[in-house]
Amino acid sequence: MRSDVAAASRPLSFAWPWLDRAGRLSWLKLAVFLACIAPACELAAAYRLDALGAKPITALIHGTGEWTIRFLLASLAVTPLRRIADWPRLILVRRMLGVTAMAYALAHLALYVVDQNYDLAKVASEIAVRIYLTIGFVALVGLIALGATSTDAAIRRMGPNWHRLHRLAYTIAVLGLAHYFLQAKIDVSSPVFWTGLFLLLMGWRILKRVTAPEKPWMLLLLALGVAGLTALLEAAWYGLASGVPAGLVLAANLDFSGQIRPAWWVLAVGLLLPLTALARPSRAGAATGRRAPVRPAARTPGPSFSTKA
Template sequence: MPATPALSAPWRDRAGRVSALKLATFLFALAPGIWLAVAYGFDALGPKPITALTHSTGEWAVRFLLLSLAVTPLRRIANYPKLILVRRMLGLTVLAYGLIHLGLYIVDQNFILSKVVSEIVSRFYLTIGFVALVGLAVLGVTSTDGMIRRLGKAWPRLHKTVYVIAALGLFHYFLQAKIDVSAPVYWTGLFLVLMGWRAMQRYRLPMNPVTLFGLAIAAALVTALVEAAWYGLKSGVPASAVLGANLEFYDGLRPAWWVLITGIALPLINAARLAMDRGAKTKPAPLRPDREAVPAG
């Protein structure tokens, strides 16, 4: 009988073989944590290292959450079914960084749990973040094969709450960013791309490079509006001024442009995949041994 630990290793497939895709994903999931630990060890995180770690782990939780949401669109657009093998790993990575994020906040509050609870209850952005983390914990606990079997048809419905959790996580990101919300705006734009793709699937809209390019443009435009609305509501900056800044490049590209650039990857991937599929169809099949051409004698 094969050893259970070997079979349960995150870089192995269900047959117990090492999966290059799962191994690469596992190492990628560990990389930010290792980098942050090294930076902390070398005192390279500024005057408030615990605060810096808290913010960084929260940001990585958001990034991995959106990456996990990108698995289904990418596997279908690229026609690469094996990507589904890493979705659970990415989801658990989100939970891990979220729990570390909370743990570091507790450390930053000198382990005074009563103060931590009081802050979470009284500060809206902390309440939102904590609710999102609880939701992630529920999804993590119910992501095992056993729980999937027990929950049956209720499991997909439960795990669709990840969309609400992602929205709450992004809202928490916005609120804690306070002044410069460029990063939250960008990741919200990518969330719009991913949810837009799901809306296209739901309403059975054609999925091709042209429609995916249109999705990227639409998401970028909505992203610009979200940024303008946020600054208008929080700081009173006229929306027209923020929208106008998107057309000025002297201070770098605004988040909406980065959303467009990232979103264009989808139609490019889809076009490349379609070209590969057409090439495979037109490639002549190899002759069977009994049908090989025989030189004229």
């Protein structure tokens, strides 16, 4: 603990996001940092080259909103992946991913203000009367709260309350996905896919409370179950929102002549988890060919934006 406090007090060496707590270059953090800024650079370049269609600001609004969801789910995926892959250092990038989600969410709102010709009164009224905008704004406020308290100083100052606050990341993800669904309106293939991945992450956390979710057969069952749940979710949404019979939507999952339905993509991602568990090296048994005994994992304080575990 003392070493963490001492490292956190260094004013310059830890300021750059690609450095570790000792001030050394972390190739993992550098790679993730470049991945975080790449979508923003791509969107900016597309806008500069007039490649965003007839409504470029609308395209930017949608793009930043989608990347907000992606980076938020990426931050929630850190804990499962570091356990399944036995990669403890992955925790170093959780804060960066969470803060990046907040940054894209702020850009999302700022672009909406631009789209409304900087009329803040109109923006406020739209947020108040349109339910999907209200949901999105509440999620944004939550992201700002998590981002503002993601520093080491905030962790020490807030104590146990910090853990309670950062558990709101789950609720914020639900609100963000609901906003995504309601905004998409007709074609919800993308929101269904990302919701399926969220269910995969939450399913792993539920398993962690009752069993050891790193076992390949458990991860396989999780992937199959969540894929089925994703298909049901898509059918239910179309049935309730547009009156399309649920049976037709479910049957579309077996028709591979057109678009591959989101449930199959969720299954493909889910199957990577047991494969990763099977490929995970056995540290203590690597030299002897024997599998190392399973050791209890360090307790993770919740779905935080912090690097502490």
